[in-house]
Amino acid sequence: xxxxxxxxxxxxxxxxxxxxxxxxxxxxxxxxxxxxxxxxxxxxxxxxxxxxxxxxxxxxxxxxxxxxxxxxxxxxxxxxxxxxxxxxxxxxxxxxxxxxxxxxxxxxxxxxxxxxxxxxxxxxxxxxxxxxxxxxxxxxxxxxxxxxxxxxxxxxxxxxxxxxxxxxxxxxxxxxxxxxxxx
Amino acid sequence: xxxxxxxxxxxxxxxxxxxxxxxxxxxxxxxxxxxxxxxxxxxxxxxxxxxxxxxxxxxxxxxxxxxxxxxxxxxxxxxxxxxxxxxxxxxxxxxxxxxxxxxxxxxxxxxxxxxxxxxxxxxxxxxxxxxxxxxxxxxxxxxxxxxxxxxxxxxxxxxxxxxxxxxxxxxxxxxxxxxxxxx
Numbered sequence: 475x476x477x478x479x480x481x482x483x484x485x486x487x488x489x490x491x492x493x494x495x496x497x498x499x500x501x502x503x504x505x506x507x508x509x510x511x512x513x514x515x516x517x518x519x520x521x522x523x524x525x526x527x528x529x530x531x532x533x534x535x536x537x538x539x540x541x542x543x544x545x546x547x548x549x550x551x552x553x554x555x556x557x558x559x560x561x562x563x564x565x566x567x568x569x570x571x572x573x574x575x576x577x578x579x580x581x582x583x584x585x586x587x588x589x590x591x592x593x594x595x596x597x598x599x600x601x602x603x604x605x606x607x608x609x610x611x612x613x614x615x616x617x618x619x620x621x622x623x624x625x626x627x628x629x630x631x632x633x634x635x636x637x638x639x640x641x642x643x644x645x646x647x648x649x650x651x652x653x654x655x656x657x
Numbered sequence: 658x659x660x661x662x663x664x665x666x667x668x669x670x671x672x673x674x675x676x677x678x679x680x681x682x683x684x685x686x687x688x689x690x691x692x693x694x695x696x697x698x699x700x701x702x703x704x705x706x707x708x709x710x711x712x713x714x715x716x717x718x719x720x721x722x723x724x725x726x727x728x729x730x731x732x733x734x735x736x737x738x739x740x741x742x743x744x745x746x747x748x749x750x751x752x753x754x755x756x757x758x759x760x761x762x763x764x765x766x767x768x769x770x771x772x773x774x775x776x777x778x779x780x781x782x783x784x785x786x787x788x789x790x791x792x793x794x795x796x797x798x799x800x801x802x803x804x805x806x807x808x809x810x811x812x813x814x815x816x817x818x819x820x821x822x823x824x825x826x827x828x829x830x831x832x833x834x835x836x837x838x839x840x
Contacts, residue, residue, distance in 0.1 A: 529708040531788075541784065543735060594831065595833060599836075605714075605726035606725060626835060630828050646775065648824070651835070654785075656839040
């Protein structure tokens with residue numbers, strides 16, 4: 475191949491052999507489609523565990539507009555670069571290279587994404603991810619949290635037309651947003 | 658044993674041998690504690706699949722106030738009856754005994770729990786559960802949806818002090834409720 479494929483950069487036309495190989499490896503039942511279980515068995519986080527069901531469903535769902543529950547090679551190709559981008563972001567903030575992001579690292583990451591959350595909220599996010607020790611967030615949990623926060627932000631902004639940082643909302647609508655943004 | 662243990666009824670004092678046997682079976686690593694993976698490997702839904710990670714984390718979390726990620730036999734005993742209660746509710750609404758609840762069955766279940774949702778919202782709940790066919794909800798998904806809706810209802814009511822069915826809420830608070838009520 476000529477040149478170097480940029481980190482997290484989408485491929486320019488066609489499916490690279492690298493992606494093709496990955497796809498074939500992940501598509502265990504040779505259906506030509508990848509579902510979340512297949513994706514899960516291919517992805518391991520810095521804690522030596524497979525990515526969570528939630529993370530895999532979320533990521534498949536992002537490239538599966540018809541909600542079939544699985545994606546073909548073209549969508550996989552996009553997903554592949556998407557995951558690599560997140561891995562890049564994660565590594566930037568995981569300064570001690572521990573494979574997990576800690577409280578201060580997460581606070582910094584979210585701040586640089588433009589969010590101003592209270593220390594309690596950051597603690598809450600970590601606690602929710604690391605049920606046992608309340609200390610670190612793995613890369614798959616980081617992806618889930620970032621995607622959910624982004625989705626909530628968009629949903630919130632749609633309602634917050636005057637940009638007051640406050641919205642008035644009914645119960646079903648509230649439920650709908652909350653359940654729609656989480657997987 | 659004397660008498661018959663009522664369906665979904667909490668045991669009166671002590672741990673029954675039935676619960677003890679279950680606990681020993683589920684606690685594969687003999688740690689004296691059950692985590693969500695152990696629970697998952699013990700529970701199968703009417704579709705012949707294991708309960709989802711989400712359902713198992715949610716249920717462990719309900720009986721794990723210290724957020725250790727696992728529960729002992731006393732909490733397991735409560736969880737055991739709790740799951741049986743949900744199975745009972747599910748079977749009541751699964752009129753055709755298909756092992757899955759369909760749109761009209763779910764609408765009826767939620768209505769009898771006191772919720773008035775639009776048909777679109779019911780469709781959305783089913784779609785979210787059955788990514789492939791948009792038709793049925795399994796028992797573990799049903800438990801997750803009901804628990805989430807209950808939690809959201811409580812969180813919403815706390816804010817909706819005048820019972821207008823509408824609340825005004827800021828972004829972090831909104832995120833906090835949404836992420837807290839979902840697992």
